[in-house]
Structure formats: structure tokens, C-alpha cells
Amino acid sequence: MHRISRRVFLTLALLTTGLAQAQLSIEITGAGANRIPVAIADFVGDGAASRVVSSTVRSDLERSGLFKLVDTTGAALDENSPVNHADWKSKGADALAAGSIGRSPDGRMEARFRLYDTQKAVSLGGAAYVTGNEQLRAAGHRIADFIYEKLTGEKGVFSTRIAYVVKTRGRFLLQVADADGQGAATALSSIEPIISPTWSPDGSKLAYVSFEKKKPIIYVHSLATGQRYIVANQKGSNSAPAWAPDGRKLAVVLSKDGNSQIYSVNADGSGAPQRLTQSAGIDTEPRYSADGASIYFTSDRGGSPQIYRMGAGGGDAQRVSFEGNYNVSPRPSADGKTLAFITRREGRFQLAAMDLANRQVQVLTDSNKDESPSFAPNSRMILIATETGGRGVLSAVSSDGRIKQRLSVAAGDVREPAWGPFIK
Numbered sequence: 097m098h099r100i101s102r103r104v105f106l107t108l109a110l111l112t113t114g115l116a117q118a119q120l121s122i123e124i125t126g127a128g129a130n131r132i133p134v135a136i137a138d139f140v141g142d143g144a145a146s147r148v149v150s151s152t153v154r155s156d157l158e159r160s161g162l163f164k165l166v167d168t169t170g171a172a173l174d175e176n177s178p179v180n181h182a183d184w185k186s187k188g189a190d191a192l193a194a195g196s197i198g199r200s201p202d203g204r205m206e207a208r209f210r211l212y213d214t215q216k217a218v219s220l221g222g223a224a225y226v227t228g229n230e231q232l233r234a235a236g237h238r239i240a241d242f243i244y245e246k247l248t249g250e251k252g253v254f255s256t257r258i259a260y261v262v263k264t265r266g267r268f269l270l271q272v273a274d275a276d277g278q279g280a281a282t283a284l285s286s287i288e289p290i291i292s293p294t295w296s297p298d299g300s301k302l303a304y305v306s307f308e309k310k311k312p313i314i315y316v317h318s319l320a321t322g323q324r325y326i327v328a329n330q331k332g333s334n335s336a337p338a339w340a341p342d343g344r345k346l347a348v349v350l351s352k353d354g355n356s357q358i359y360s361v362n363a364d365g366s367g368a369p370q371r372l373t374q375s376a377g378i379d380t381e382p383r384y385s386a387d388g389a390s391i392y393f394t395s396d397r398g399g400s401p402q403i404y405r406m407g408a409g410g411g412d413a414q415r416v417s418f419e420g421n422y423n424v425s426p427r428p429s430a431d432g433k434t435l436a437f438i439t440r441r442e443g444r445f446q447l448a449a450m451d452l453a454n455r456q457v458q459v460l461t462d463s464n465k466d467e468s469p470s471f472a473p474n475s476r477m478i479l480i481a482t483e484t485g486g487r488g489v490l491s492a493v494s495s496d497g498r499i500k501q502r503l504s505v506a507a508g509d510v511r512e513p514a515w516g517p518f519i520k
Contacts, residue, residue, distance in 0.1 A: 120260075120273060120276075120277025120278075120280065120490070120503045120504065120505055120510070121277060121503070121504055121505075122159055122276060122277050122501055122502070122503050123501065123502045123503075123504075124158070124159050124161065124500075124501055125500040125501060125502055127161040127162075127498075127499060131161070131162055131163055131164040132162060132163050132164065132190055132191065132247050132248075133163075133164045133165075133166050133188050133189050133190050133191075134157060134163050134164070134165065134166065134189060134190065134191045134192070134193070134243070134247065135165070135166040135167075135168050135171075135184055135187065135189040135191070135192045135193070135214075136150055136153050136154045136157070136165065136168060136192075136193045137150075137168050137171045137172060137173040137192065137193065137194045137195075138150055138168065138171060138172040138173075139172070139174070139194075139195045139196055139197055139207075139209070140172050140173065140174040140177075140195070140196040140197075141174070141196040141197035141198050142197045142198075142205075145197040145205065145229065145232055146196070146197045148232040148233060148236065149195070149197060149207050149232055149233075149235055149236045149239070150195075150236070151236075152232070152233045152235075152236025152237060152239075152240070153193065153236045153239050153240045153243070155276065156236065156237060156240035156244075156252075156254040156276065157240055157243065157244065159276065159501060160244065160252075160254075160499070161494065161498070161499030161500075161501075162244075162248060162499070163247075166184075166187055166188055166189040167187070173192075173194035173195075174194060174195060174196035174208070175194055175195050175196060175208045175209050175210040175222055176210075177194055179192060179194070179212055179214075181212065181214045181217040182217075184212075184214040185214045185215060189214050190213070190214060190215055190247075191211060191212060191213055191214060191220070191243070191246075191247055192211070192212045192214050193209055193210070193211050193212075193239070193243055194209065194210055194212075195207065195208055195209030195210065195222075195239070196208050196209075197232075200224075200226055204226050204227075204228070205226070205227050205228055205229070206224050206225065206226050206227065207224065207225045207227050207232070207235040207236075207239065208222065208223075208224040208225075209222050209223065209224075209239050209242075210222030211242065211243055211246055220246045221242075221246065222242075223238075223239070223242055225238050225239070233274070233278065233279070234255065234274075237254040237255040237274065237275075237276075238254075238255050240252060240254040241253070241254050241255050250474050250476065251473075251474045251518065252474070253275055253472045253473055253474050253476070253477070253515075253518070254275055254276070255275070255518075255519050256275045256299075256472070256473060256515065256516050256517065256518060256519060257272055257273065257274060257275060257299070257516040257519075258272070258273055258274075258275055258277075258470075258479065258513060258514065258515050258516060259271065259272050259273075259283070259293045259295065259302055259512075259513070259514045259516065260273075260293075260481075260490060260510050260511065260512055260513045260514070261290050261291065261293065261510070261511050261512040262505055262508050262509065262510050262511075263488075263508070263509045263510075263511070264505075264508045264509070266287060267285055267286065267287055268285070268286050268287070268288065268289055268290045269282050269284070269285050269290075270282065270283045270284040270285075270290050270293060270302070270304065271283070272302075272319060275472075275515075277503055283302065283317060283319060283322075284304075284306070284317065286306060286307075286308045287308075288306065288307035288308045288310070289306075289307045290304055290305070290306050290307075290512070291304065291305045291312075291335075291512055292304055292305045292335065292336055292337060292512065293512055293514045294337055294338060294339060294514050295339070295514055295515075295516040295517055296316075296339055296343050296363075297339055297340075297341055297342070297343045297517055298343060298517070298520065299516050299517045299518075299519060299520070300318065300319060300320060301316050301317060301318050301319065302316070302317045302319065302514075303315065303316050303317070303327065303337040303339065303346055303363075304317065304337070305334065305335050305336070305337070311333075311334075312333050312334050312335050313326055313328065313329045313334050314326065314327050314328035314329070314334045314335070314337050314346070314348055314361075315327065316346075316363060316365070325364075325365050326365060327346060327348075327361050327362070327363065327364075327365045328346075328348050328350065328359075328361055328369065330350050330351075330352040330369065331351075331352045332350065332351035332352050333349070333350065333351040333356065334348060334349075334350055335348070335349045335350075335356070335380070336348060336349040336380055336381050336382060338382045338383050338384060338391075339363070339384070340363075340384050340388055340408070341384055341386065341387070341388040342388060343363060344362070344363055345360050345361065345362060345363055346360070346361050346362075346363050347359070347360055347372070347382035347383075347384065347391055348360075348361055348369070348382075349379070349380045349381070349382065350369060352369075353371070355375075355376070355377065355378055355379075356378045356379060356380050357371060357372075357373045357374070357375070357379050358371075358372045358373045358379050358380070358382050358391070358393055358410075359371050359372060360372055370410075371410070372391070372406070372409070372410035373393070373395075373406070373410065373413070374410075375395060375397040376397065377395055377396045377397035377398075378395065378396050379393055379394070379395045379397070379404075380393065380394050380395070381393055381394040381424060381425050381426065383426055383427055383428060384408065384428075385405075385428050385432065386428060386429070386430050386431070386432045387432065388408055389407065389408055390405050390406065390407060390408060391405070391406055391407070391408055392404070392405050392416065392426035392427075392428055392435065393405075393406070393413075393426065394423075394424045394425065394426065395413070398415065400421040400422060401422050401423065401424050402415055402416075402417045402418075402423050403415070403416045403417040403423050403424070403426045403435070403437055404416060416435070416450075417437065417439075417450070419439070419457050420439055420440060420441060421440075422439065422440035423437055423438070423439050423440075423448075424437065424438050425437050425438045425467065425468065425469060427469045427470060427471055427478075428452075428471075429471045429475035429495070430471060430473050430474070430475050431475040432452065433451065433452060433453065433475065434449050434450065434451060434452060434471075434475060434495050435449070435450040435452055436448070436449050436450075436469040436471060436478050436495075437449075437450070437469065438466055438467060438469065439457075439459065441459065444463070444464045444465075445464065445465050445466050445467065446459050446460070446461050446462070446463060446464075446466050447459070447460045447461045447463075447466045447469055447478060447480050447493060448460060449478070449495055449497075458496075458497060459497075460478070460493045460495075460497040461480070461482070461491070461493060461497075463482045463483070463484075463491070464482075464483070465482055465483040466480050466481070466482045466491075467480065467481050467482070467511075468480060468481045468511065468512055468513055468514075470513050470514050470515045471515060472492075472515050473515065473516070473517050473518045474518075475495060476494060476495060477492045477493065477494055477495070477499070477501075477515075478492065478493055478494075478495060479491070479492050479503075479513040479514075479515050480492075480493070480513065481510070481511045481512060481513055484502070484504075487504075487508075487509055488509040488510050488511045489502055489503065489504040489505075489510060490502070490503040490504070490510055490513050491503065
């Protein structure tokens, strides 16, 4: 019990005080082995707006670790410009994107672009996004998502959002930002800890645990309105909320009947909790599988913290993790192929990934204090909290361990990451 409690509540410790700046900066620390060479020409049109969009597209693709940017200095092309495919091919580009910022027929600003395969000398399609000065970066993210999907075959996540908690000057800030760390906004500020934020399936709400009433209580918070309500405030501890894929229920951990056990509660706060586990140990950290049929969770029922799986309605549980004597924080990927978790190896807490088809496990990081893994909605990257120089930072690593990024807040301490769903 002590081992699992210490790990689950590690983030409740007071973190280093830093400056009240919650904007994340991203450093690329590893890239894919075979990056796709792509050229992003300067967009034509309004100079300042065009620079914002084209630079956002370039930055997104570069930090993904899957693309190598080809120099386009002096090349300004719109979506209708004639393209010399042989010339761009000679420069080493497999693909070229060109576009413009102009006005739509109703007077609104519009970002237009087209993507070309320079090897086959064909167009791969294009799109137009209505935007405004305050949404220029969002348009850039959507263009980058289009390019990513056309060239890799999987959906891009540049338009998604992340949530995290910053501890600064004695306050805990629940932040929501773009996936590149920009545009950070505070959803909640408190002098008491905020932990375990998790996104609703439609991306409109966050569930989290707040200690503002001097005990852990689970809230659901609407990001559009700022309104929130309590979904679990039972006797004892209320923790570790996890949304069901249909958004109607949350799996939570309550200690109202003694040891921490897993319950189901209605996401609207109505009704009474339904108990799902009945063990003599501690059951915690639930997460639904992508199809909603199963719940993965951490339990010490076998003597050491390990990962188990049960049906979404409770019942018998099967042990999933067998390598090592400490495996916690299970996070199944959206494609159902991979289970991310934290494993302890030689005293180091590291991110690991299990191939659910063959149960092979790969340790993905070389750090010491990883926690709180969270998959990107395309299952390609995993966001974690870790420590560098005694300060909490976020890291992102690809599910194969090749691509690595570090996200940090200047002179601040950042923890509890949660990657949001695809934007509908």
C-alpha cells in the first residue's frame, strides 16, 4: 500500500516556485530515422499574416520529427502558381506546399493552400480555411495536419490541445494550450494542488481533482463557459477520473468504503457511485480501452503494483504486466495497439510501451522520474511529466522511442500532462 500510495500522490509535493509564465517551449531532442523532405514555400498575400501561417506549418512539421524541411528562401508561391516539379525534385523535396492569405467572398480572411508530390509531379489536394488575425496559427496547424496525413497516412495532431498543471509562486495553474505549447490559457488557479486532468471525448471539458476544499474532490469543468460541477465528493479520497469513450460516465477511485477502489459515476454528477472492484488491496489509476469494453488499472492485490484489466462493468480482472515488480499508470492508445505505462527499472521510473498483440515491452526513455503518460489521439506520441535539473518538465516521445521532444515552462515547474482528442 505504501509503495503505490507514494507513487500515486507523488505530484502532491510542493514544486519549485518559478515565474508566472505558463507558455511551453519545445526542444526537439530526437528525430525519426527516415524523414520526409518537404518544402513549404512562403505564402503569398498579406505579409505578416502569410509569415505567421507558413512559419506555423514549418514549425509543426519539423518538431514532429518525421519531416526534413527543404530550404525555400526567396520562393513565394500561391496555391495556383505553376510548379516546376523537376526543379523542386532537384532541390531534394519530395513534396511542396504553396498557398496564400486573402479575402473570401464575404470579406473574411482565408488561408488557401495546395500540396504537390514533386516526385510524381501531381497535386495531392488542398483546402481553404476561413480565419482571422487571432486564428492564423490555428489555420497553420490545420494545414500542417493536412500535409502530415497526406504524406504519412495517419492523422496529424497539430490542431489538438494539451492540458497541464504549473506550480508557480505558491499557486497551481491548470493550463490549456495548443499542442505546440502556444496560446496557453488558465482554466483554474488555486493555492491548493490540482491533479489528474483528463479530457472529455469531445474535447469540451476537463475532469480533474482539486484540493481547494482541503480534500481531493473530482470536478468536471467546461472550457467554453468556465462553469464546473462536482462529480465525486464522497467521504475520504476522490481521485483519478477517467472518461468512458461515450462521455457519459467516469471511472474514479474512491476510498469511502476503506481501501481505494474503482467506481463508476455519471459524468453529469447525478446518481450514486457504482463499485467496480472488490479487492483487499489498492485499486487505482483506471483508464478505459478505446472501445470502452475494458478498464485498465493499477493494483497491489498481488503484493506489488501491477497493471490489470477488467470489463467496463467490473468483474474478474486479469493481470497484464509481468516484467519487473513495479508497473503503474496504464494508458491504452486510441488505436488499441499499445499500452503505455510507468515501470521501475534499477530504481528509475521510466516510460514503457507494451505491444498488446504480442505483449512485448520496450522502455522508451532514459530518464529517472517519469510519470503521468498521455497518448496523442493518433497514438503516435506519448506525453509524460519528468524531471530535469530538479525541475518538472514535460517530454514527448514516439511510441517507437525514436522521436523525442522536451516541453518546459521558463523557470517554472510543470506536471500532470493530458493530451486532448481530435478537434471535431
